[in-house]
Amino acid sequence: MAKVTGALSDFGIQAFPELQPRIIFTASGPGVSGARLFATKPIIVKPANSGSFTVELMPTANIRPVVWYTVTIEWLDPSGNYISSDELVWKLFVPSAGGELSDLLETPANPSLIWVGPTPPPNPQPGHKWMNSTTGVLSEWR
Incomplete structure (x- = not known):
């Protein structure tokens, strides 16, 4: 597994833990590597109150066919419902060494x-x- 790190904030550089954000990593499709068969079940991470997060993801380099992760950010409204989200349109390829999310996204x-x-x-x-x-x-x- 590879560690991917980052920090989530709004454009005012503020974390928003009161809205209970979560970041969802979903593989672009199923894949295989060695004896493993990988399903597209999303991996969900909840950032710390500061906005920082670490998630362990399967490196994509040795998976067949080519697979990448899509990243979605969700947060609550004042009533506690997930109503707002951002889906990143860029592909996330994860090397075995992991790294910072912003360096790994194909933006x-x-x-x-x-x-x-x-x-x-x-x-x-x-x-x-x-x-x-x-x-x-x-x-x-x-």
Whole structure:
């Protein structure tokens, strides 16, 4: 199993534990690896009051056919009903080493952001830009 970590907040950078949010990870389809047959039963994690969470997921690299996770966020209304949700449209591929959710999601690049450092960004996608702080060269993934 691989540990995937992250933190859930609203756009005001506030956790909202009073609404009892939960994050649901669902495989895109059934799969096999070795002697195991995997079903698409959702894996549900409830973030801590701070919004932080850790979930253990099966790495997707060795599963056949190609499988990824979809991620859905649900939270309560004041009456205690799950009425609001966000379904992330990006695919989540999980390596055996796990990692931070935001680094693992296949999200489109924000063209206004440039990664600056001596090494390329993790998991670059088309449109990502990197300014090599050692050479001063600006690169873009296509």
